Amino acid sequence: MAYLLSTENFSKMSELVYRRSGILLQNEKHFEKLAKFIDARALTLGLDSFRKYFYKLRFDDNDESEFQELMNAITVNETYFYREKDQFEVLVNNVLPELDTNTKDLRPLRILSAPCSSGEEAYSIILHILEEGVVVEKRDIEVVGIDIDSTVIKKAIQGSFSERSVHAIPKNILAKWFKKRSLSYDIHENLRGTIDFKVANVFDKIQMRKLGKFDVIFSRNMMIYFDDESRKQVAMTFYDMLNPGGYVLLGHAEYMSRIVSVFNAKKIDTTLIYQK
Ligand SMILES: C[S@@+](CC[C@H](N)C(=O)[O-])C[C@H]1O[C@@H](n2cnc3c(N)ncnc32)[C@H](O)[C@@H]1O
Incomplete structure (x- = not known):
């Protein structure tokens, strides 16, 4: 399956995610999840390349709604009541x-x-x-x-x-x-x-x-x-x-x-x- 995301572009994405949220993405662990997410967002937004998606995320996202979509997709939210009680x-x-x-x-x-x-x-x-x-x-x-x-x-x-x-x-x-x-x-x-x-x-x-x-x-x-x-x-x-x-x-x-x-x-x- 060919994704819009390449290994080289994964580094650009992980650099942006790290700079803005502190979260470290690792190629082995996160590539597929991120690639599927970008393909789905590109489809929704009518974009046909990683370059266009990345441009949208970096320069055409004044209300930060695209960044929010990205955060919602990559965070690990595991929690439960009375954890570490x-x-x-x-x-x-x-x-x-x-x-x-x-x-x-x-x-x-x-x-x-x-x-x-x-x-x-x-x-x-x-x-x-x-x-x-x-x-x-x-x-x-x-x-x-x-x-x-x-x-x-x-x-x-x-x-x-x-x-x-x-x-x-x-x-x-x-x-x-x-x-x-x-x-x-x-x-x-x-x-x-x-x-x-x-x-x-x-x-x-x-x-x-x-x-x-x-x-x-x-x-x-x-x-x-x-x-x-x-x-x-x-x-x-x-x-x-x-x-x-x-x-x-x-x-x-x-x-x-x-x-x-x-x-x-x-x-x-x-x-x-x-x-x-
Ligand atoms: C594993 S949960 C921990 C929840 C709870 N504190 C607990 O221990 O059960 C980690 C949470 O950190 C949030 N998170 C990650 N980076 C963050 C940031 N830069 N600012 C605020 N929240 C962040 C994630 O969205 C996720 O919901």
Whole structure:
């Protein structure tokens, strides 16, 4: 099967994807998926060569809708509720009580899930706060979820999840906060709309600045797709976005000490957290 994409042009595409999203594409892993995607887009757009598609993407995409199509096609959105659950426990048992004590004014504490994929991480934060957190009784907490992929953000806003996605939620909590439909579990109407979900790219400094300052940033299982230079950039963006004393939590396989040295690492049981 002949694709519009050639090996040489794959390098041009991967360079553009890397520069704009931090995501590293590898020929062996991603060529076929990308080639099929470009053929499908070219057909939809009435373009008959890679050169025309690439021109459209680079120079004729003012609203970035073509770039958005590309991002939606290449991102890996794997996620589920209560993934790496010990971090949510550390959030409600250690991090939030400490932040509550140390921030004297009664402003809301703000938590960012970046990336949130289809929302499971951000809702897991809310569910832990509601079910186990004492801080919530005295203080407003705001949760914001962002992802570069607009299809997952749409799903997050809809709040309708698959059996696989909810499999790790304890049965009593599932029964309390979800409505079982024939093919899905829908989040309770009292929770729908409590999280501010937005499409945003962590490399877009303007979008990041607009989100404001946070007390806690969850950034799990995204930087594994980046190289060291991109990880460093994102870590410093998060540093700037945190209030003094705020925390970053990374995925289990990710270590801030290998990225930047500006955070103080703390170990609570087996969980590492990083303080500004
Ligand atoms: C594997 S999911 C992780 C979701 C969740 N944090 C978790 O651990 O379950 C990775 C997400 O990172 C998002 N992503 C990749 N590059 C991004 C970028 N530059 N800005 C924002 N999100 C990005 C992808 O769209 C994808 O949904």
